[in-house]
Amino acid sequence: MILLSSTFVSFSRRLRTLAETAAWRTCIVGAASMVFGYPALQAVAQTASEQSLPSGIRVQSAGQVMEVTALRDDILRVREWPDGQEPENASWAVLPTALHSTAAVTSEAHGFSTGKLHVVVGTDLALTVSDLRGHVLQEDAEPLLRRGKDFRVYKRSSADDHFFGLGDKPGPLDREGEAFTMWNTDRFGWQESSDPIYKSIPFFLQMREGRTLGVFFNNTFRSFFDFGREKPQEYSFGAPDGPLDYFLLYGPEPKQVLSTYAWLTGPTPLPPMWALGFQQSRYTYSPESELLDVEHRLRADHIPSDVLWLDIDFQKNNMPFTVDPDRFPKFPELVKNLAAEKFRLVVITDLHVANQPGTGYAPYETGVAGDHFVKLPDGSRYVGTVWPGPSMFPEFTQAKTREW
Incomplete structure (x- = not known):
């Protein structure tokens, strides 16, 4: 039964992805305008003009502009937009100091080099990034595909590639062969096949033969990531709107990429020491007597515990920044007494x-x-x-x- 259930979950996820893929592929053909009511995805034509920049290159081809710049020797930023529609140079995630950083580069035919990376942009705007020893780190599999504001970027992958990241998504740690959607969703009771769920972390590591490249997709719209489920030899990401804007972070070690990611978007604040202890939480402890019963039991049974949590029921009529006077009549005293027993109290605060x-x-x-x-x-x-x-x-x- 368990085996059959697992097989069904895997099959269901693949079926869902095949349906999404079919929709995308249908859009590519000319019949898409009749089926969906908008123009088919358009591939970029193969004529181009180049402009060298102090920190990179800008290439124009058939109404599209690609700009690749170096923020540091190990960080590239890739942006692409329709000619005459350059987006604002902004980000809700990247720190201002990092966003506006630049590194000197050496201009070369159809690209440039930094102290660690070599960049080539083809006449069809296909991007190839290698290390200085010639090892290909990332390579576009096909020209950018657009459908109005909708776009998707396809990259080549191989059997040696492994993908990690995207935050706490269900499924195996190695995302190879999986597909995911970024769209913050309150998904109570989620399972391995559930997607999307609560958070959107559009950052992942691509590991190939001991070399690691980080990819951060700088787009806040609903976005899609496919790690070889649609095509075993390709992975892709895209969104229905917003900027085509992503950052490439080179290691070669994973820890170097993560350190660079912290430089780019900011480090995670260290938690207080007590947060490293055991935290007891459930939905829900109410009234106050139920919470105190849990506290007494933990101490009586000598279970090491540092934190107790209160869910929404401690509030008056579920309103944030309130306390229900009937269920928690002496709230300040409760907090003080728990502190005397070496318990911290964490309360939910919703964003409304x-x-x-x-x-x-x-x-x-x-x-x-x-x-x-x-x-x-x-x-x-x-x-x-x-x-x-x-x-x-x-x-x-x-x-x-x-x-x-």
């Missing part, structure tokens, strides 16, 4: 504020007064339904809101 005007709900009142909530194009505040009902969302792109 209940839309509760005229009720004295301070997060709402101060949020409206400070203009801290996400707005629609017409200037009205966006309201969505979450646990407390109609809710609004902090506009974290504003520095004043982050401070608030």
Whole structure:
């Protein structure tokens, strides 16, 4: 039964990918405009003009522009856009100092070299990146395919390639032969075949014969990654909109790539020492007496424990930044008593504020007064339904809101 279930899960995931692939391939043919109502994916033609840059190269071909630049000897940035539609040089993930860094390069025919990498851009905008010994690290398998704003990049792969990353996705650690979608999704009860799930980390390692290349896809739209499921000799990534913008980070050791990734996007803050201890959590401990029963049992049975968690039920009417006075009548005293027993208390804080005007709900009142909530194009505040009902969302792109 278990074997059959596992086989069915694997088959289901492959069937889903085949369906997605079929949709993409159908778009390539001329009939796509009749089936989907938009132009077929267009491949870039093979005529090009080149412009050497202080830190790279810009190539124009058949209405498309590719720009490859070096941020450091071991970091390349690849961008591509329709002629006359250069996107903003920006990123929600890359640090400003890294984004605007440049490295001197040596210009060569159809490309350039850094202290560690060699870059060639073909007349069809096909990119090849090698180390200085001539080992190919990454190579486009076919020209960029576009369908309006929709695009996908195809890279060659081999039996020696292994792929790791994309955050805590289900399935094996080696992503070879798998396909994934990036789209933050509340997926309760997820299993091995579930995708997408909670987080989007568009970064992975490609390991080939002892050499490691990191790929960071700088696009916040729903995005897709296929590591040889569609074609065993290719892997691909793309999105339905947003910039075609990705970074290549060379090691050759994996730890060097990860260190470079931290330089590019910022290091992960170290957790407090107590967070390394055992943390007891479930949905949910409420009322207060249930939490205290758990605390007493852990200590009575001498189970080393450092942290207790409270889920949404500690709040009043599920509203963030509130405490239910009936279920947790002496909350400050509870926190103090747990600390005396060497327990830290972690409470959930969802990223919304209940839309509760005229009720004295301070997060709402101060949020409206400070203009801290996400707005629609017409200037009205966006309201969505979450646990407390109609809710609004902090506009974290504003520095004043982050401070608030």
